[in-house]
Each structure stands twice: as structure tokens, then as C-alpha cells.
Amino acid sequence: MSIKGKAYIVGAYEHPLRKAPDKSVAQLHAEVAKGAIEDAGLTKNDIDAYFCAGDAPGANVWSMANYMNLKLRHVDSTDMGGCSYLVHVAHAAEAIAMGKCNVALITLAGRPNSEGSSGTQVRDRGVNLPDAPYEMPYSPVTVNLYAMVAMRHMYEYGTTSEQLAWVKVAASHHAQYNPNAMLRNVVTVEEVLASPMISDPLHRLDCCVVSDGGGAVIVAKPEIAKSLKRPLVKVLGVGETTKHQMGGHVDLSYSGAKWTGPHAFEEAGVKPADIKYASIYDSFTITVVMQIEDLGFCKKGEGGKFVADGNLISGTGKLPFNTDGGGLCNNHPANRGGMTKIIEAVRQLRGEAHAKVQVKNCNLALAHGTGGALGHRHGSATLIMERE
Numbered sequence: 107m108s109i110k111g112k113a114y115i116v117g118a119y120e121h122p123l124r125k126a127p128d129k130s131v132a133q134l135h136a137e138v139a140k141g142a143i144e145d146a147g148l149t150k151n152d153i154d155a156y157f158c159a160g161d162a163p164g165a166n167v168w169s170m171a172n173y174m175n176l177k178l179r180h181v182d183s184t185d186m187g188g189c190s191y192l193v194h195v196a197h198a199a200e201a202i203a204m205g206k207c208n209v210a211l212i213t214l215a216g217r218p219n220s221e222g223s224s225g226t227q228v229r230d231r232g233v234n235l236p237d238a239p240y241e242m243p244y245s246p247v248t249v250n251l252y253a254m255v256a257m258r259h260m261y262e263y264g265t266t267s268e269q270l271a272w273v274k275v276a277a278s279h280h281a282q283y284n285p286n287a288m289l290r291n292v293v294t295v296e297e298v299l300a301s302p303m304i305s306d307p308l309h310r311l312d313c314c315v316v317s318d319g320g321g322a323v324i325v326a327k328p329e330i331a332k333s334l335k336r337p338l339v340k341v342l343g344v345g346e347t348t349k350h351q352m353g354g355h356v357d358l359s360y361s362g363a364k365w366t367g368p369h370a371f372e373e374a375g376v377k378p379a380d381i382k383y384a385s386i387y388d389s390f391t392i393t394v395v396m397q398i399e400d401l402g403f404c405k406k407g408e409g410g411k412f413v414a415d416g417n418l419i420s421g422t423g424k425l426p427f428n429t430d431g432g433g434l435c436n437n438h439p440a441n442r443g444g445m446t447k448i449i450e451a452v453r454q455l456r457g458e459a460h461a462k463v464q465v466k467n468c469n470l471a472l473a474h475g476t477g478g479a480l481g482h483r484h485g486s487a488t489l490i491m492e493r494e
Contacts, residue, residue, distance in 0.1 A: 107200065107203060107204075108373055109196065109199040109200055109203050109341060109343075109344065109373070110341075110342055110343060110373055110374065110375070111328070111340055111341075111342070112199055112202060112203040112327075112328065112341070113198065113199035113202045113203065113325050113326065113327060113328070113331075113340075113341045114325070114326055114327075114328060114331035114332075114338055114339055114340050114341065114494075115195070115323055115324065115325055115339045115341065115448070115452055115491065116146040116147075116148070116209075116324050116325070116326045116330070116331050116334055116336055116339075117142040117143060117144075117145040117146025117147075117148065117322070117323060117324030117336075118142055118145055118321070118322070118323045118324075118448070118449045118452040118453070119138050119140075119141030119142040119144075119145050119321060119322050119323075119449070120138070120141075120286075120319070120320075120321040120430075120437075120446060120449050121134060121137060121138050121141070121215070121318075121319035121320045121321060121439070122286050122319075123318055123319050124219065124286065124288050124315075124317040124318060124319055124437055125219045125220060125317070125318050126217060126219075126220060126318040126319065127217075127220040127318075129217070129318075130163075131161070131162075131163050131215050131216060131217055131440075132163045132169075132170065132173045132215075134215035134216070134217070134318070134319065134320050135158070135162060135163075135170055135173070135174070135213045135214075135215040135320065135322075136173060136174050137215075138213055138214070138215060138320045138321050138322035139174060139211055139213050139322050141322065142211065142213075142321075142322035142323055142324050143211070143324065145324075145336075146324045146326070146334060146336060147334045147335055147336060148209065148324065148326075148334070150174070150175075150176070151177070152208075152209050152330075153176055153177075153178070153209050153210075153211045153324075154177070154178055154179050154180065154207045154208055154209055154210075155178060155179065155180035155181065155182075155198065155201060155206070155207035155208075155209065155210035155211070156170070156171055156176055156178050156180075156181055156182075156210070156211050156212075156213075157181070157182045157183070157184075157191075157194035157197065157198060157210060157211070157212040157213075158170055158183055158212070158213055158214075159183065159184065159185040159186070159187075159190035159191070159194070159214070159442070160185040160187075160190070161214055161215060161216045161320075161440040161442055162183070162213075162215075166183055167181040167182070167183045168181075170213070176211070179206070179207060180201050180206045180207040180210070182194060182197050182198075182201075184197060186346070186348075186477045186478075186485035186487065187442060187476075187477020187478045187484070187485055188387060188389070188441070188442040188443050188444045188475050188476055188477040188478075188485075189346075189387070189444045189474075189475030189476055189477040189485045189486055189487040190214075190442065190444060190475075190477060190485075191212055191214055191323070191442075191444045191445040191448060191475070192344070192346075192444050192447070192448060192473060192474070192475045192487035192488070192489045193346050193485070193487045194210075194212045195212065195323065195325055195341065195344070195448065195489055196341075196344035196346060196487065196489065198210035198212065198325040199325060199341045199344070202325065202326070202327045208326065208327050208330060209324060209325070209326045209327075209330060210324065210325045210326070211322065211324055212322060212323050212324075212325065212445075213320065213321075213322040214320045214321050214322070214439060214440060214442060214444075214445035215319070215320030215439065215440060216318065216319075216320060216439050216440020216441065216442065217318045217440075218316050218317070218318065218438075218439070218440060218441050219316050219317050219318045220318050237351065237482075237483075241482070246479075246481075246482070247305070248479060249304050249305045249308060249313060249390070250305045250481070251479035251480065251481030251482060252305075252308065252389065252390045252392055252393065252479065252480055252481060253304075253305035253306060253307065253308045253392075254358065254481045255358045255392055255396065255480045255481050256270065256307050256308055256312075256390070256391075256392035257306070257307055258358040258359060259358075259359065259392060259395065259396065259409075259410075260307065262359050262407065263359075263406075263407035263408075263410065264407075264410075265395065265407075265409070265410035266410060267299055267307050267309070268295055268299065268414065269395070269410030269411065269413060269414040270298075270307075270308075270312055270391040270392060270395060270410065270413075271295040271298035271299055271309075271311070271312070271391065272295060272413045272414045272416070272418070273312075273388065273391040273394045273395065273413050273418065273434070274293060274298050274311050274312060274391055274434050274435075275292075275293060275294065275295055275298065276413070276416070276418035276419045276423070276427065276428075277388065277418075277427075277428055277431055277432045277434040277435045277436075278290075278291065278292045278293045278431070278434075278435050279292055279419050279420075280419075280420060280428060280429045280430065280431050280432075280435070280463050281430070281431025281432075281435035281436055283460040283462045283463055284430050284431050284435075284436055284460065286436070286437070287430070287431040287435050287436040287437070288315045288317055288435065288436065288437060289315060289431070289434075289435040289436075290431075290435070293311060297311065298311040298312065308390055308391070308392070311434075312390055312391040312392070313389075313390055313434075314388060314389050314390065314432075314433035314434050314438045314443070315433065315434070315435065315436070315437060315438055316438060316441070317437035317438055317439050318439060319437055319439040320439045320440060320445065321439070321445040321446055321448075321449050322445070323445070323448055323449065323452070325341070336456070337455070337456040337457070337493060338493065338494035339452050339455045339456065339491050339492070339493060339494075340491065340492045340493075340494050341489070341490075341491060342373070342374035342375070342376070342470075342490045342491060342492050343369075343370040343371060343372070343373030343374030343375070343376075343488075343489075343490040344369070344370050344373065344487070344488065344489050344490070345365065345366030345367060345368070345369030345370035345373075345486075345487065345488040346366055346369075346485070346486070346487045346488075347362045347365045347366050347369075347485070347486055347487075348362060348483070348484070348485050348486070349361060349362040349365075349483070349484055349486065350482075350483045351482065351483070358480070358481065359406070360396065360399075360400050360406070361393075361396045361397055361400050361476065361480055361484065361486060362400075362476070362484060362485065362486025363396070363397045363400035363401050363474055363476075363486050363488065364400040365486070366474070366486045366487055366488040367400060367401035367402055367474070367488050368402070369488070370472075370488040370489065370490050371402070371490065373490075374490040374492075376470060376490065377402075378401060378402040378403050380470055381403075381425070381470055381471065381472045381490075382426075382454075382465050382467065382468045382469060382470050382471060383425075383426050383427070383429070383451065383454045383455075383465045383468050383470075383471040383472070384398075384401075384403070384425050384426070384427045384471070384472045384473075384474070385427065385428060385432075385446075385447035385448070385450050385451045385471070385472070385473040385474070386398065386427050386428060386432075386447070386474055387433070387443055387444060387447060387474060387475045387476045388428060388432040388433045388434045388443070389433055389438070389443065389476065391434070392480070393476060393480065394409075394413070394418075394427070395409035395410055395412075395413060396409065396480065397474055397476070398412060398413070398425070401472070401474060401488065403425055412425075420462075420463040420464075420465060421462075421463070426463070426465050428447075428450065429450060429453075429454065429459050429460070429463035429464075429465070430446065430449075430450045430453075430459075432446075432447075432450075433446070442477070443475070444473075444475030444476075444477070444487070447473040447474065447475055448473050448489065451471040451472070451473045451489075451491060452491070454468045454471055455468055455469070455471050455491055455492070455493040456493070468493070469492060469493045470490070470491075470492050470493075471490070471491050471492075472488065472489070472490050472491075473488070473489045473491070474486070474487070474488045474489070475487050
């Protein structure tokens with residue numbers, strides 16, 4: 107079933123805090139929900155569907171529905187890691203198209219900054235997975251699982267550390283205008299390469315920040331969206347999938363975006379060249395390079411050159427990306443950055459991004475998320491939106 111034009115994103119809100127030691131995760135969920143509802147011009151009583159993932163307290167819908175006293179007729183707790191919230195927009199649009207709900211709330215929240223989380227800790231999640239007994243003795247670490255992919259990309263295509271650094275440089279150019287960004291200083295390629303090596307070939311500045319906070323979006327049926335006094339942001343196309351060990355045929359040269367991108371573009375009826383702005387999940391610089399290739403913005407193996415040519419910088423580049431500073435500079439709440447990718451894309455389509463980074467005539471935007479790790483198992487989701 108195509109969801110093209112059958113749902114709109116009517117509310118979006120990003121928590122301003124990057125460290126919240128005095129707040130619970132439930133509080134953060136409630137605060138971003140309130141912000142998105144108010145942004146849409148709705149009330150809590152208008153919400154009849156709720157979507158949340160593994161970042162919710164108890165990792166279930168009913169705990170947060172109870173905390174916020176929501177009266178619901180449709181729920182979804184699909185957990186795909188960092189791309190869960192793009193998947194939720196897709197599922198909400200499908201539910202709306204099927205008549206199961208009218209207004210869906212999607213929330214993300216977490217406190218990894220306050221809890222001392224980082225990408226240098228052993229990934230002990232999914233201990234019940236069939237592969238876990240074979241992986242855990244080697245103590246897989248998040249940054250290592252991405253560094254392995256980066257090293258393979260360098261081997262296959264000649265990608266360099268200097269090229270990867272340009273992703274961070276572009277993000278920092280945008281973050282300087284975001285008062286809430288954790289890292290607001292503009293950096294150079296040389297500064298990225300001079301930062302400490304965390305996992306060869308990834309330096310510290312190749313890695314995302316760790317923050318508290320979160321965000322929320324509201325998805326509504328067309329009749330409700332058109333009755334609100336907000337710019338209309340239409341859901342045009344979506345794609346979702348998982349990439350895993352492939353029965354032993356492991357290929358680290360591509361991500362799940364290889365499949366989700368074409369699906370989303372086909373449903374939306376547009377091409378990569380039509381996209382004015384892209385929110386790309388940037389857990390690490392290599393993540394961006396891989397996804398730009400797999401989504402079709404450049405040929406496989408040419409992502410390094412594409413970013414090094416300055417194409418990600420708003421105002422001068424072919425593909426302005428992450429104009430809030432992204433996960434590399436702005437925030438990465440709950441170790442899941444997909445929600446903020448949707449929010450900044452909505453800002454761009456509404457014309458509400460910072461004037462210094464607002465993309466001119468931005469009528470078509472893409473958001474893409476990754477959950478898990480590129481090096482072994484991950485989820486991918488692509489969302490294409492249009493300002494009507």
C-alpha cells in the first residue's frame with residue numbers, strides 16, 4: 107500500500123537540553139511530546155496513536171502511555187535502534203491511511219550523557235541473539251564496528267581520512283549557528299586528523315557526540331493537517347529494511363540504504379537529484395559517506411570525493427546536510443539519532459531552519475537513519491518529505 111500523500115508531519119520538537127541529570131527518561135519523553143503537540147497547535151486529547159521504541163522506560167508503549175495519560179486506539183513499539191523513528195513515521199502513515207488512527211505521536215528520549223555512555227563500551231545489547239555467543243568473546247565495541255567498515259571502504263575505493271574529515275567540517279560549519287549544539291566551533295580537516303585516534307582509522311572528531319534529550323513528531327491525516335496553521339509537510343515515500351550477516355556472505359562495502367533509498371524514491375516518484383536537503387544519520391563520518399553512496403547521491407566508491415568537494419555545506423554544496431550540526435556536533439540523544447534527522451528536515455521544509463543554513467526554495471527533503479552497527483547488523487530507514 108502506497109502512503110504517498112496520505113499523511114503529514116504537523117508537529118516537531120527537539121529538547122533543548124544536552125545534559126539533564128535531574129530529569130528522568132519518562133520526563134524527557136513527556137516534555138518532547140508536549141512540545142510537539144503545542145508546535146502542531148493540537149491538544150493531548152487529539153492524540154489517538156502512540157509510537158515509541160526501546161528508549162522508552164520499560165521499553166514498551168503502555169508504560170509511557172500511562173505516564174502521559176494518553177487515550178489511544180493504535181500503538182506501535184517497533185524497535186530498529188537509531189532508525190526506529192523514521193520507521194514509526196512510515197507505520198503511522200500506514201495506520202492513518204488504513205483508518206486506524208487520526209493523529210499519531212512519536213517520541214524519543216534518553217540520558218546517555220548523564221549515564222556515562224559512549225561508543226567505546228562493549229556492545230552487550232542483544233545477548234540473546236543467535237550470533238551473540240560467537241561475538242561477545244571478542245568484546246565488540248560500537249566504534250570498532252564502524253572503524254572496520256571505514257577501513258574496508260578505504261581498501262576497496264581508496265577513501266582517505268582527509269575525505270572522511272570533510273563530513274565533520276561540514277557539520278561544524280552548520281553547528282556554529284545552533285545555540286544548543288554541543289560542539290559549535292568550526293573545525294578544519296587538519297584538526298579532525300590531529301584529534302586522538304579512537305579506532306583506526308576513526309579519530310575522536312570522526313565520532314558523534316553523546317547527549318541527553320530527545321525529540322518528538324506528530325503525524326496526522328490530511329484533513330487535520332490542512333486545518334492547522336502550520337506549513338504542510340507531506341510524507342511522500344518510505345523504505346525500511348535490515349542488513350545482517352547475510353548467511354555468511356558479509357559485505358562491508360554497503361549499508362541497508364542500498365535497498366531503502368530506491369524503495370522510498372520509487373514511492374515518492376522523485377530522484378536523488380531532486381532532493382534539496384538531506385538529513386543523514388551521522389554516528390560516524392564513515393556512516394555519512396556510505397549512505398550518500400547507497401542512497402544514490404553519487405556512485406559507489408565516490409562518496410569520499412563527493413564530501414571532500416564541500417557538497418554537504420549549505421549555501422555552496424550540491425547536497426546540504428544536517429544543518430543543525432547533526433550527531434557529529436549537535437546532539438545524539440539515547441544513542442539514537444534518527445528522530446533529530448526528521449526534525450531538522452521538517453524545519454528546512456517549513457523554512458524554519460537558521461537563516462544562515464536555510465536551504466533556498468527547500469521543497470523536497472530526505473531523512474535517513476541507521477540503527478545498530480554497519481559492521482554486523484543494522485536497520486535502515488529512508489523518509490522523503492515534501493512541502494506542499
